Amino acid sequence: MVFTDQLHRPVVLEAPPQRIISLVPSQTELLYTLGLEEQVVGITKFCVHPSTWFRAKTRVGGTKNIHPEIIRSLSPDLIIANKEENLASDVTALMQDYPVWVSNVQSLEDAYDMIAGVGAVTFRSTAANALITQIKVAFNGLQVLEKPVPAAYLIWRDPWMAAGGDTFIHQMLQRCGLQNVFGKQLRYPEISDNELANSGCQLLLLSSEPYPFREKHIAELQAILPAASIQLVDGEMFSWYGSRLLEAPTYFQSVITACRQLFRQG
Structure with missing residues (x-):
C-alpha cells in the first residue's frame, strides 16, 4: 500500500x-x-x-x-x-x-x-x-471583525520574534479578521523594539508557547507600544493544526468579541 x-x-x-x-x-x-x-x-x-x-x-x-x-x-x-x-x-x-x-x-x-x-x-x-x-x-460559523485590526503575534522574547506571513498562525489571525503587521516577512522574524514601535500595531497578542509569556511581560511591551492593547493568548489555539482546530473557532470568537469592544466595532 x-x-x-x-x-x-x-x-x-x-x-x-x-x-x-x-x-x-x-x-x-x-x-x-x-x-x-x-x-x-x-x-x-x-x-x-x-x-x-x-x-x-x-x-x-x-x-x-x-x-x-x-x-x-x-x-x-x-x-x-x-x-x-x-x-x-x-x-x-x-x-x-x-x-x-x-x-x-x-x-x-x-x-x-x-x-x-x-x-x-x-x-x-x-x-x-x-x-x-x-x-x-x-x-464557517465564525463572525469575524468587520474592519481589520492591525495586529502582531509574538512567539518569543529576547529577541522578540513574531509570526510572519507564511505561517499557520498568520492564517488563523486572518480568520479572525486581524491584519498581521509583519505579514510581509517570512517565517518568524526577529523584531527590534523600534520595528515594533513603528509597526502600526494596535493589538499585540502574546502566545503561551513556545515562549511562555505572562502578565509580567505586558508592562515591558506596553512601554514600547503605549497605545496598543496587549493580550495573552492560548498558543495551542493559534498553532496546533490537528483536532485542536475543533475548539479553535470558539476561542477565536472570544478574541473577536473582545476586539469589537476594544475597537468599538459592531
Missing part, C-alpha cells in the same frame, strides 16, 4: 500500522481523536495532549532532539513527523529505516489535507473525514 505525504513523497506500508510514533504534539492529539490508543507507542516530551498519553506513552525525546535508540527499541511501523517542527536531518535518517509520513501545514486547507492524509495512512479515513467536516462547520 502506497500513501503520499505532504512533501509529495510515497510512503509504503505492508499492512495497517500497529506501532506508531508521533513526533508532533498537535498530530499526537489528532491520533488520539482518531481512536489510535493501542497503535501509538511513542510520543515526544512536548506531546501533552491527551494527558493520559503524556503520562503513559514512551517518550522518544523532543521534537528537535529525538533519541534514535528509543525509537529503535519501539520497532515502529509508521512515524508521523512535520517539516517545520522536526529537524530535516533527523527525519531523513529515520526514513532510512522506517516509513515516515511528513506533514507540511501553512494554511487551514493544508491542515484539512494533513488530517485526511493521516487518516488514510492510519486506516482511519472515516473518522478523519468526519472531523474535517466538523472543523469546517465550526470555522
